[in-house]
Amino acid sequence: MKARMKNPAMLLNVNPVIQNMMTSIYQSGISVDLLEYVGLRVGQMNNCQLCIDQSLIKAKDNIHTSNQIEHVLDWKETNTFNESERVALEVTEAITKLEDRYNSLPDELWSKFEGSFNEKERAALVLYISVMNMFTRINVATRQITADWA
Template sequence: MKPRMEFWKIAPDAYKAMLGLDGYLHGSGLAASLLELVKLRASQINGCAYCIDMHWKEARAAGESDQRLYGLDAWREAPYYDERERAALEWTEALTRITDGHVPDEVFEAVRPHSSERELVDITWAVAAINAWNRVAIAMRSVAGSYRVRSHAGS
């Protein structure tokens, strides 16, 4: 598979705006491991090979275990995710699968006790951002396997 075009060169301001949102999220106070789990789970749902490759590598670089990454697709049945992570993953799935009936009130009420309002808004932005990145990467046929991990000093 060959990429369709270098979208970041064609619309650099849009690309920079998305990078700005990612920069905000990495400085938001949310744990890097939680952000990467959310990004990886949404990418799995959307079938974005490039983003799965990227966020798997980023999660490992941030200290995530192989076991938790391998089990992510079946997180409900795996005992190694805490309640906060489970809530974030539930929220991620509801937002990513928004055409399945929007985001039910019962999901919101179940997720809400595990994060502050600010954290829930930040997780929502993270899910919105990764869904946008997935769609761009899929549309432009970004090639999986070429991603190189950024520095995680201080993550």
């Protein structure tokens, strides 16, 4: 498979802006390990092989995530993740699917989200999930097969 075009973020020179946003997310205090699980789940849900591969490569090099990363796909059936990680993965699925417009992330789940993360962490997770969805959609639509955005 060949890429249909150069990465759109590179073509329009928006990569520095995206990287600044990612830096803010990573500096928010949210667990970087959790971001790895969330990013992988978005990639899985959106069938982005490049995203999945990149998540697995990063996670396998991290002693904290190497065991858990293999269970992201079946997170609902395992006891691998703690309660806050499970809430984050559930929120990830709700935001990625957007099945019911503004009710896609139900109030009950939002309450669990509020109970598991402070406001800054919630902001970081919502932004990260949204950015990862953008990346997966760009990669799938344009058939990006290499991590050529640096």
